[in-house]
Amino acid sequence: MENITLIASSTMGLESIVRDECVELGFKNVKTFNGRVEFDGTVRDIPKANIHLRCADRVFVKMGEFKAFTFDELFKNIKKIDWQNYIPENGEFPVSWVSSVKSKLFSKSDIQRITKKAIVEKLKEKYKKEYFYEDGPRYAIKIQAHNDVFIVMIDTSGEGLHKRGYRAIKNEAPIKETMAAALVKLSRWKGGERPLVDPMCGTGTILIEAAMIARNIAPGANRNFVSEGWSIIPENDWIEVRDEAFSQEDYEKEVKIFGSDIDADTIEIARENIKKAGVEEEITLECKNFLDLEMEERQGCLITNPPYGDRLLDKEAVERLYGLLGDICRMRLPKWSYYIITSYEEFEKAFGKKATKNRKLYNGGIECRYYQYYGEKDGKNNR
Incomplete structure (x- = not known):
């Protein structure tokens, strides 16, 4: 597969630390934003980022970024994305997380519904079927809207990267x-x-x-994603x-x-x-x-x-x-x-x-x- 953009999400205040980690790991074109760090890579960098990043919360594949002021624009932009390059015929693809800040489209449930519908329509074109059972691998989708700009991602991590696997019991006020x-x-x-x-x-x-x-x-060497x-x-x-x-x-x-x-x-x-x-x-x-x-x-x-x-x-x-x-x-x-x-x-x-x-x-x-x-x-x- 051709080069892709990956996103390492970050707790506010730690973006520069995550950026430095990405640079140390050899990732290219590393850019810092509020709550996330973006970098160029290939699918092989999905294992590398998940296994090695210590301070990031999750690793996502960035599927698209666009402006949308109406649900019709949202639908069209979501459908343009090549979902079939990632999601197989039996893939599970919930729109599991939506945020909308200072955007005309603010209803999270409506954004979820329109996004899901657009992805289904795109996959219908590829797989020539009307219904998807979604009983295979999971491709959880995250939508982040700010000032009418939508960022669309697929979660590659599953459980957050802080789940190293060594802390079975928590005390009263643990630190991640x-x-x-x-x-x-x-x-x-x-x-x-x-x-x-x-x-x-x-x-x-x-x-x-x-x-x-x-x-x-490596913090993720002994866990699964x-x-x-x-x-x-x-x-x-x-x-x-x-x-x-x-x-x-x-x-x-x-x-x-x-x-x-x-x-x-x-x-x-x-x-x-x-x-x-x-x-x-x-x-x-x-x-x-x-x-x-x-x-x-x-x-x-x-x-x-x-x-x-x-x-x-x-x-x-x-x-x-x-x-x-x-x-x-x-x-x-x-x-x-x-x-x-x-x-x-x-x-x-x-x-x-x-x-x-x-x-x-x-x-x-x-x-x-x-x-x-x-x-x-x-x-x-x-x-």
Whole structure:
């Protein structure tokens, strides 16, 4: 098949991280938009993107982009698309997700209905039949309209890319795997002599993602994707991309990761998740209060997703926690870098120090800031 355009969808605030990943993977003509990154590729890049992208939410094939002000225009533009190049005679093709913002066509149910009808009419021309049973591979269609511009996509991932497969049990307020990977990426920690610590690690997601980054373990190598059932992608492509990913794993580098949490049950869940992810050799876990944090190394990286106001704690408890965390960092880890994500707007005041920089992110739909304090090592690296 000829070249195609792929879309890696992204949580707001992480687009540049996903863009950098796409560039590192060798994808061409990489472009960044709000909530998505587009790039050129072939069908072989569908396995590559799904298996390797750490911070994207899903990977889509971009089927078309056009303006439509009436349902007649919508129907005609959808029907122009070569759906038969992807969807086989028995393919299941639900219009599973529609959004419309600042567009004349705003009824999601009507957009779904018109889109489905147009696709059926197109497939009738190819397969010469009036009814499609849709009992084969799944080709879920996403429609995104903004300012009357429609983007039409087919989902290649199925379950979101954050479903790595290692987290069977969730705690009270988990962080998504894709977000955890982004936090580590933004810290620029990659393993080596400097340790990484999360003193409020919960079920261990940040620790696991850090270990996978340090070891260059592809996040999707051990899971399946809906497009593995598509006839347009040879099965051997999936096998080759996975084999290549396994061959690139790095077990020579020194990796020191430490995690702790005050709750014993949570630590046991973290231990199970870490074991399932296959990175138990890289991570040391303890059940203890973050106030007991002590590290021998002069420099290192602290990354944590502590409880915050609209999540688990009231304002007074949050301010006390952040004040104590600030004291621990300054007194016991004075040369370290600290990276802390929270929705609490007065974090810097409570922590007792202004961040080197902060970045707006959305964690579970909650607007947060990622406060970055550069120590000696990161201060040099980020100049």
